[in-house]
Amino acid sequence: MPSGREISYREAVREAMVQVMRGDDNVFLIGEDVGVYGGAFGVSRGMIEEFGPNRVVDAPLSEAATAGMCVGAALLGMRPIFEIQFSDFITHCMDQLVNQAAKLRYMFGGEARVPLVVRTPGGAGTGAAAQHSQSLEAWFVHVPGLKVVMPSTPYDAKGLLLAALDDPNPVIFYEHKLLYNRKGEVPEELYRLPLGEAAVSREGDDVTIVSCGLVHHFALEAAQELSGEGIEAEVIDLRTLSPMDHATVRRSVEKTGRLVVVEEDVKTCGWGAEVISRLTESETFYALDRAPARVAGEDTPIPYNKTLEAFVRPSPEKITRAVHSLLDARVGVYG
Known part of the structure; x- marks a missing residue:
């Protein structure tokens, strides 16, 4: 839906929140420093001036307490948006999110609903070291x-x-975090994209590259480089990890016969393993002419040193090498 209007990722997130809050008084934003300060990454800047401190709420320094309050508010008909400053701090909320929010609708036979959105910046690349740079999304993909x-x-x-x-x-x-300043075309009007529907960002016949988030741009960079060598990669952006669009991945692999999955979280038990497992458990397995490859984070805490941090993260160069390994008929996965 081209609009000709370019705004940043940060502004797109803010605009979505603002437009919904203008139309629904039950929606509110809460989190540490989201009000006067405007959020750790400036996403909520200016919102407290429009909506006031009762709807843009500076929370106390307790993610656990705020998560619990949000679950209760959601059960009572409110629609909270909880911003956690760094996704690493979501570890403080595991009981409230995993044992309460995720299960209450099921346990009450559908009569209780928990319409809670937890927004949180994740990933590495900013030099924020081991406790502020993790990619923990696979944990929550595991939770029904x-x-x-x-x-x-x-x-x-x-x-x-x-x-x-x-x-x-x-x-x-x-x-x-590294997407906040990236700009792109965004319509001013309200629009919604269905959860659980992947996008084919680039078409190709030689290899399928599946990715999500920041590393999706790495996949596109690698695909552009490979195109100069006569290798045409099809790039899929999952967009949502749960529910995950396995059908789009299968259709692509049935065309290309080769698969590379790119993820920033660590390789062991990463969500990329689920992509590959679901594919190999299906009839699409017989379309593969090579073992799938994974390009993922190394199984180590994120280093502070910039050179080491770059070494443990995925990159366009690692993706290119993984594709070459498939086309060179070397069986195995790329680490």
């Missing part, structure tokens, strides 16, 4: 009752956040 969204573009960020805010279930909404 939670939806997990990870937009890669400003357009998707607005459309998916608006869809998440309409959803009667709890949604974990990951925003990569």
Whole structure:
């Protein structure tokens, strides 16, 4: 839906929240420093001036307490947006999100709903070291009752956040720190993108590259480089990790016969393993002419040193090498 208007990823997220809050008094934003300060990454800047401190709420320094309050508010008909400053701090909320929010609708036979959106910046690349740089999204993909969204573009960020805010279930909404300044075309009007529907960002016949979030741009960079060598990669942006669009991946692999999955979280038990497992458990397995490859984070805490940090993260160069390994008929996965 081209609009000709370019705004940043940060502005797209803010615009989605503002437009919904203008139309629904039950929606409110809460989190540490979201009010006067405007959020740790400036996403909510200016919102307290429009909506006041009762709807843009500076929370106390307790993610656990705020998460519990949000679950209670959602059960009573409110639609809270909880911003967690760094996705690493979501570890303080595990009982409230995993044991309460994710399960209450099921336990009450559908009579209780928890329309809660947890927004949180994740990922590495800022030199923020081991406790402020993790990618923990695979944890929540594992939990029935939670939806997990990870937009890669400003357009998707607005459309998916608006869809998440309409959803009667709890949604974990990951925003990569390095995407906030990235710009793209975003319509000013309200629009929604369905959760659980992947996008084919680039068409190709030689290999399928599946990615999500920041590393989706790495996949596109690698595909452009490979195109110069005569290798045409099809690039898929999952956009949501739960529910996950396995059908789009299968259709692409049935065309290309080769698969590379790119994820920023660590390789062991990462969500990329689920992509590959679902594919190999299906009839699409017989379309593969090579073992799938994974390009993922190394199984280590994120280093502070910039050179080491870059070494443990995925990159366009690692993706290119993984594709070459498939086309060179070397069986195995790339680490």
